[in-house]
Amino acid sequence: MLEFFNTLSSQAFLQNALLGGILASIGCGLTGSFVVVNRIGYMAGGIAHSVLGGMGIAYYLGLNPFAGALIAALLAATIIGVIKLKWQHQEDTTIGAIWAVGMAIGIIFISKSYGYNANLMSFLFGNILIISDEQLFIMLLLDIITIIFVAVFYKQLVAISFDIEFATVRGINVNLFYLLLLCLIAITVVLLIQVVGLILVIALLTLPAAIAKQYVHSIGMMMLLASVFGVIFTSTGLFVSYEPDLPAGATIILISGLAYFVSSFVKSFFRFK
């Protein structure tokens, strides 16, 4: 147990990991709250998984995979958003298709690149222990974009999440804000991939926010509480996984999942008492 804190005080990689977890938690608190109240976890999952296509192509071309991830995520968000707004009845199938096709493209490109297995694994499941200073800087930038966007358009984002028909009547451009919300999810997905990988992203995006929702009655408080939960889960996961050498991403998700079930159980127990 002491080894974790000794290493933390002397080694940059562990400091970066902890800092990376905190930066990811801010994004997951802000965006995750909108994913949960809009009940669009499946959509966020589609965006997250299709990102592998962009990462694979960028990796094959020798570019930064995270630049590829960001482009793919924004593209997937736009396609899913337009389909949702124009052809509502096919939304489900289309998201499934984008989800799988994105991953297939990624796997094909990565298989034709050098170092297939190790990199595929870190894209899929994340590797919080190898976050570079440069990546921390990119994460900080994505956080700042998210915070500014949510602060400026808080009213509109809450309104379209709450009652889209009433927001339309009040003259809000709901289609535009819906697309922007999906793009915000895309940015957050990329932010979280380094920490838990693209397969587990959806859990970190929804679980802290879902727990927070059980205790508050405003989206603002939900965001704050979800971010705090995110910091607790990523730090605890990192700490617990360090000495037994467990995969940190998976440990973080297990702790989040456990916290969610305990919280839901406690909530329903007290409600029916």
Add this chain to the structure above:
Amino acid sequence: MTKTAIEITDLNFSFENLAILENINMSIEQGDFAGLVGPNGGGKTTLLKLILGLYKPQSGKIAIFGEPLKNQRKTIGYVPQYANFNSDFPISVQDTVLQGRLGISTCFGRYCREDKIIAQKVMQETEILNLAHRSIQTLSGGQMQRVLVARALAAEPEIMLLDEPTANIDQRAEKDIFDIFKAINERMTILIISHDIGFVSDYINKVFCLNKTLVCHDSTPVTSDTIHTLYGGHVNEIHHHH
């Protein structure tokens, strides 16, 4: 001099080749308390949503104070039949009411002081001020309906469109809510959809009966013939004595 609040001319609307509304002509004057009645599926809600700009008509014109809707959006308040949102949404009564200020509030990000003052005023008027900080998850059906009315009033509209605002609450609460409508009719025009022609007739000064087309409007007296055209089949006439 009174102005025409809502003027509908030669309006037709169909959905997937099925005619929903045909040849609608109606006008509602400023200060009217107008009732829109008719059978289920007769197109009442569709007509309201056309006025609100939620649907686009195939042909015909809707003018609000003589102008197209997009110039007059701020003058319209809307109370839907059902709450269109998840009742477990984490939001307080006050924040829900404040959403009525959308598109009017001049502040960035959050609502301004002025918005909050107006929200307080309309919550007072609808008698929900004591619930302001409660979560909407904890409200009863009648309380929720008042929140929806307050949200519409927060826009300080000149026209209120109400879609069966009392369909889901008990009769005593229904009368209380109609007394609120009567009070706000002093300062704004009201168009209300109702299934209960007898009940609303105590409040309204004008009635439109709709079953795909307008079967009667205020210049035609409502006779049992009209009722038959409107509802078909057998309708029991109950005479109200006041």
